[in-house]
Amino acid sequence: MHVTAVDVNSANRAGIPTSPGFRDVVKGYVALTKPRIIELLLLTTVPVMFLAEQGVPSLWLVIATFCGGALSAGSANALNCVVDADVDQLMRRTSRRPLARHQIPTRNALIFGLVLGVVSTAMLGFWVNWLSAGLALAANVFYVVGYTMILKRRTSQNIVWGGAAGCFPAVIGWTAVTNELALAPFVLFLVIFFWTPPHFWSLAMRYREDYAAASIPMLPSVVGSAEVARQIVIYTWVMVGTSLLLWPLATGWFYPAVAIVLGIVFLVEAYDLKSRAQDTEDLSVIKPMRLFHFSNAYLALLFVAAAVDPFLR
Structure with a gap:
């Protein structure tokens, strides 16, 4: 029997499973x-x-x-x-x-x-x-x-x-x-380690109901937004401080200059999130995705600065 595209579309609308094509x-x-x-x-x-x-x-x-x-x-x-x-x-x-x-x-x-x-x-x-x-x-x-x-x-x-x-x-x-292993990459390991909670918790704040529905105890689904934001600020401070430890180990002036600027902006965003989350659980007011998107840019620019630094000495 010949099956037409109309038949397949009708089956999909009816909820009948169809075999996925090679591209799918x-x-x-x-x-x-x-x-x-x-x-x-x-x-x-x-x-x-x-x-x-x-x-x-x-x-x-x-x-x-x-x-x-x-x-x-x-x-x-x-x-x-x-x-x-x-x-x-x-x-x-x-x-x-x-x-x-x-x-x-x-x-x-x-x-x-x-x-x-x-x-x-x-x-x-x-x-x-x-x-x-x-x-x-x-x-x-x-x-x-x-x-x-x-x-x-x-x-x-x-x-x-x-x-x-x-x-x-x-x-x-x-x-x-x-x-071989060395101290410099371990510092960058720690930068990412302390960057991860602010990065992921801001995303998890946006989808906290998902985690609650799946019974996954991601921090934003088990405590209030004010507490999550407070911890984000703490991790941000530690992350920024850790990022500067790379300077005496493996870089010149360019990397720490970029790290300081990016760190200040990250801290401003983290404190803004904390301020917005202080008295409300309304995500449209808290806007956690704003910090999430900046956190991606922060990490990318920080590591690009580490790569560019050797060429400016």
């Missing part, structure tokens, strides 16, 4: 890797390579680290989607993810995530070095097991400790060039 399947697997998160992670990897090299690193090394890091992050994100498939269906922000929509079989997504993890580890090990490969694998395991499976559903401090997985790319960028 490919889009689904790409979505499992959460490309936007990968972009942010790689933005903290490549600039550190320039800092570690104190100039321009090998193009091949940058490409190999970029590709291996992207696959490793994609693996962690895909496995996160597998573990969180049940709660993703309950949250408006995540309800369009492939597993929440049953666009891809869970078994296939699990295999896909594991294969990406194996390929990324081998790629980084053979093309970059095994120290970087080991760090990427450790970040992957910690994100999936430590954060997603253990911390996320058990404590309101889940993102504080679980967010450490997102700090590894800065260290990986350094070890890709030097094949």
Whole structure:
């Protein structure tokens, strides 16, 4: 029997499941890797390579680290989607993810995530070095097991400790060039560690009802906005102070100048959020996404400044 486009559209409107086309399947697997998160992670990897090299690193090394890091992050994100498939269906922000929509079989997504993890580890090990490969694998395991499976559903401090997985790319960028650990990349690790709560809690404030509906104790869903904003201010101060520690270790004048300006703006935004959240729970007044969007720009510009600094000495 010949099935026309009209028949398929009618079936969709009637709620009858139809087999996804090849393009939809490919889009689904790409979505499992959460490309936007990968972009942010790689933005903290490549600039550190320039800092570690104190100039321009090998193009091949940058490409190999970029590709291996992207696959490793994609693996962690895909496995996160597998573990969180049940709660993703309950949250408006995540309800369009492939597993929440049953666009891809869970078994296939699990295999896909594991294969990406194996390929990324081998790629980084053979093309970059095994120290970087080991760090990427450790970040992957910690994100999936430590954060997603253990911390996320058990404590309101889940993102504080679980967010450490997102700090590894800065260290990986350094070890890709030097094949050794040092204090400078550890400082950048801590910058991202203290940046994560203000960044994610401002987003979680916007979607606090989602987390409550899914019984996930993200801080904004278990305490008032005033308390969340107070903690955001504290973490922001620590983050800005930590960012300046890189200056005597690995940079000249340009990086600390940019870090100070960006830090002041971040603090102003954090205090503004705290002021708006003081006497209301109305999100249209609190405007938490304003801080969230700036936090992305802050991290990007800070790491670009670290990459540019060696060229200005």
